[in-house]
Amino acid sequence: MTADAIQREGAFAKxxxxxxxxxxxxxxxxxxxxxxxxxxxxxxNVYAGLVNALAGRFPATLKxxxxxxxxxxxxxxxxxxxxxxxxxxxxxxxxxDFIGAFPxxxxxxxxxxxxxxxxxxxxxxxxxxxxxxxQEALAALVTRAEDVRFVFHPSARLVRSAYSVITIxxxxxxxxxxxxxxxxxxxxDALVVRPALQVTxxxxxxxxxxxxxxxxxxxxxxxxxxxxxAVEPEFDLAANLAGLMRSGAFIGTR
Amino acid sequence: MAPxxxxxxxxxxxxxxxxxxxxxxxxxxxxxxDIGWFEIHAENYMGAGGPPHAYLTAIRxxxxxxxxxxxxxxxxxxxxxxxxxxxxRALADRYQPALFSEHLAWSSHETVYLNDLxxxxxxxxxxxxxxxxxxxxxxxxxxxxxxxxxxxYIAYAETTMREVDFLREVVRRTGCGLLLDVNNVFxxxxxxxxxxxxxxDDFPLEHVAEIHLGGHAEDADEDGSxxxxxxxxxxxxxxxxxxxxxxxxRTGPVPTLIEWDNDxxxxxxLFAEAKRADGLLGACSMSAVxxxxxxx
Numbered sequence: 001m002t003a004d005a006i007q008r009e010g011a012f013a014k015x016x017x018x019x020x021x022x023x024x025x026x027x028x029x030x031x032x033x034x035x036x037x038x039x040x041x042x043x044x045n046v047y048a049g050l051v052n053a054l055a056g057r058f059p060a061t062l063k064x065x066x067x068x069x070x071x072x073x074x075x076x077x078x079x080x081x082x083x084x085x086x087x088x089x090x091x092x093x094x095x096x097d098f099i100g101a102f103p104x105x106x107x108x109x110x111x112x113x114x115x116x117x118x119x120x121x122x123x124x125x126x127x128x129x130x131x132x133x134x135q136e137a138l139a140a141l142v143t144r145a146e147d148v149r150f151v152f153h154p155s156a157r158l159v160r161s162a163y164s165v166i167t168i169x170x171x172x173x174x175x176x177x178x179x180x181x182x183x184x185x186x187x188x189d190a191l192v193v194r195p196a197l198q199v200t201x202x203x204x205x206x207x208x209x210x211x212x213x214x215x216x217x218x219x220x221x222x223x224x225x226x227x228x229x230a231v232e233p234e235f236d237l238a239a240n241l242a243g244l245m246r247s248g249a250f251i252g253t254r
Numbered sequence: 255m256a257p258x259x260x261x262x263x264x265x266x267x268x269x270x271x272x273x274x275x276x277x278x279x280x281x282x283x284x285x286x287x288d289i290g291w292f293e294i295h296a297e298n299y300m301g302a303g304g305p306p307h308a309y310l311t312a313i314r315x316x317x318x319x320x321x322x323x324x325x326x327x328x329x330x331x332x333x334x335x336x337x338x339x340x341x342x343r344a345l346a347d348r349y350q351p352a353l354f355s356e357h358l359a360w361s362s363h364e365t366v367y368l369n370d371l372x373x374x375x376x377x378x379x380x381x382x383x384x385x386x387x388x389x390x391x392x393x394x395x396x397x398x399x400x401x402x403x404x405x406x407y408i409a410y411a412e413t414t415m416r417e418v419d420f421l422r423e424v425v426r427r428t429g430c431g432l433l434l435d436v437n438n439v440f441x442x443x444x445x446x447x448x449x450x451x452x453x454x455d456d457f458p459l460e461h462v463a464e465i466h467l468g469g470h471a472e473d474a475d476e477d478g479s480x481x482x483x484x485x486x487x488x489x490x491x492x493x494x495x496x497x498x499x500x501x502x503x504r505t506g507p508v509p510t511l512i513e514w515d516n517d518x519x520x521x522x523x524l525f526a527e528a529k530r531a532d533g534l535l536g537a538c539s540m541s542a543v544x545x546x547x548x549x550x
Contacts, residue, residue: 005331008331008375009331009363010363010364012363013363013364013366013368016370026410026411026412027408027411028409033476035407035408037475037476037481038407038445038475039407041473041481041483042372042407045370083368083369084365085338086297086325086335086338086361087338087341089300125305126301127301127304129307129308194304197304197305
């Protein structure tokens, strides 16, 4: 189409995202008046649709701060970072970072990490399917365990937090309380994986995240264990490896 | 991806169908309801895997589906998103939909996706642009597309063509078919001050291969006059059923979808709406030969 058409469309797009913008001059109202209310329908549709999409994939984050706060925060995010793809699954990946840098949310310091956990859950839900290694295949690996490298399930994600993010997420999802009660003082690391149709969130033991991170980066079992031990002297290789195996995180070796 | 071995190419029957919602996956698989077909929003099945594809695969083995895109931006001023078109084609190859439709609207500008069906002016210039896009889509998809009439809240000063004339000309130039959304006609008529029946009398019904029915909400303009919002958030209202009967009297039975996308009801409430459409479709197939069929 013509340059005029692109300009007309751009003016509409800009005005629909900016609540303070005037209604584009190209639009005709009844009796020659500017169709302010009518244009606002589009603005509301755009914002409500995107805010609802975020509310749907960050439900615990929403519960922690309440509907009104969440919607106002999400609205600011939408204005600043509208989607770049018509596939809305991809929308919201940097919302946790936005929350972390959003001053009004600083009173809830773990909020961004809860959002990171929810995003990992969302990505795992829609990720490619793959068959985890069977117990037999895993048992057969014992003979060459030292230099084995694992291929992770495409859904597998690590979320590391200085807060007890899994406990907060579980309590929020279960009770719908705004403020979780007793919380562990230490941080929690999560392995999120969807071995079949259910997304699972696994709390990693001490050193487990460093171990899993090294394995995900393609290091051998021996090197990954050494990396974990270097940081966490109490790292239990057998327990960590068994946990990852049970979670269905491995789909192959190389 | 190759289509599943268990899906047949059976066409969509001229019966009531509903939009497929995750809330109803289990009701459908466990209850095996006697319903003609399901429609999917293409963009909801563009993830790599997981439960959406697992359920859709199982449902597709039991029912025909139609593929309804909401993100292609057919009415956009810029070029179509080639990646998005590719994703649509992959989805069609995998699930073999019997019908494929998109909207007379735009939703993306340059790299920003606005997630709404936005209006365009009807001019010779936009007509050319829309037809070029539809040619490109039909080539890329290797199948015929149905174009859906929109619901809008505003009009453009530069518009020179009536919507029905615009649609008729698009069909003539591209060979696409039409998806008639009766609720959109009702909303358009109220919002722009014309008669819904006049619009339908001029509509090129002979090219309609699918019908949508849905609900809308009532709001008000600055001067207090009625403004209808196409929100698909309730049952099909009686005046829309009345218009639908009027359309069927002329077209004969056409596959008819109940759209209820917000405040999603229970499966039984949605199914009852499809049954109501089935009743009217059955009645019209047994009554006198519809006027369009008689004319051919």
